Amino acid sequence: MDGYAESPERFVPGFERLTTLIANSRRLRVFTGAGVSTLSGIPDFRGAHGVYTDPWHGMDVEDILSLDFFRENPKVFYQWAKDVWFHLEEYQPNIVHKVVAELERKGFSNGVYTQNIDMLHQRAGSKAVYEIHGSPFHNYCTQCGKHFSYEQIAPLVRSDILPVCDQCGGVIKPDIVFYGESLNRSLLERAWEDFGHADLCLVLGSSLTVQPAASLPRLTAQGGGRIVIVNAQPTDQDSFASLRFKDLSQVFVALSRWLETQPDRK
Ligand SMILES: [Zn+2]
Structure with a gap:
């Protein structure tokens, strides 16, 4: 527990309501953000002194991650990225990734939407992972569009070799949404549809400040669905939530035990 855990007296009644909501749900949708990654030890990209917020060799990381900068200075981008995006196999999926995968496997959810780019949902066994900001699992030639895998690219980047087609x-670019690039439209439309029709929306480790995260739970609420938010810090959408927890570990350790008692739905 990381200091956000509630006393059993406070936690148990809320947790019982959560399991009732999940058991009664037929269209459960899951959304995960940076807080789920930090539980695996991955630095919070946008937190204070995050790898996105501190300058790197005197440069603003926001500039390094812009499309224009990448076109001019791909080598500088890859020097920054090698320590951040190309060592992801060193991190392991945590209890949240595992339970989210189990919710899908047992037929409770249709997969997971995530802001994270670390591929830990896939490694935990989730099949349908909708990566709103993309991931370094996919890489494309900026000229001819040829696809390259993480396994092809990462060893080059780690050896300071510019990956070229x-x-x-x-030059090859990771399929991650850079500043100045738009989010994938068809993925967004799918998310709007999914969260608009959800009867239960679980928001995990996201402060819900950036789009589309900020709007998805509201779509569920507008459609008559319930929202449960598990996040250490308050979020802008807390007033829409039926239930609010702070500690991901506390909720998901308990949820893991509960889920073991539940029969498969498919
Ligand atoms: Zn090419």
Whole structure:
């Protein structure tokens, strides 16, 4: 527990309501943010002194992660990215990733939408992972569009070799949404549809300040669904929530035990 855990007297009644909501739900949707990654030891990209907020060699990381900068200085981008995005196999899925995968496997949810780019949901066994900001699992040649996997690219980046296309020589870019790039439209439309029709929306480790995270729970509420938020800090959407918890570990250790007692739905 990381200091946000509630006393059993406070926690148990809320947790019982949570399991009732999940048991009665037929269209459960899950949304995860940076707080789920930090539980695995991955630095919070946007937190205080995060790898996104502190300058790197005198440069603003927001500039390094802009499309224009990447086109001009791909080598500088990859020097920054090698320590941040190309060592992800060192981190392990945590209890939240595992339970989220189990909710899908047992037929409680249709997968997970995430702001995270660390691929830990997939490694925990989730099949349908909708990565709103993309992931370094996919990489594309900026000239001809040829696809390259994380396994092909990461060893090059870690050896300070600029990854270029073997077909045309174009620079390869990770399929992560950079500043100045728009989010994937069809993915967004799918999220609007999914959360608008959800009868229960679980928000995990997200402060819900950036779009589309900020609007998704509200769509569920507008459609008559319930919202449960588990996040250490208050969020802008707390007033829409039926239940509010602070400690992801506390909730998910308990949820893991509860889920073991539940039969598969499919
Ligand atoms: Zn190419």
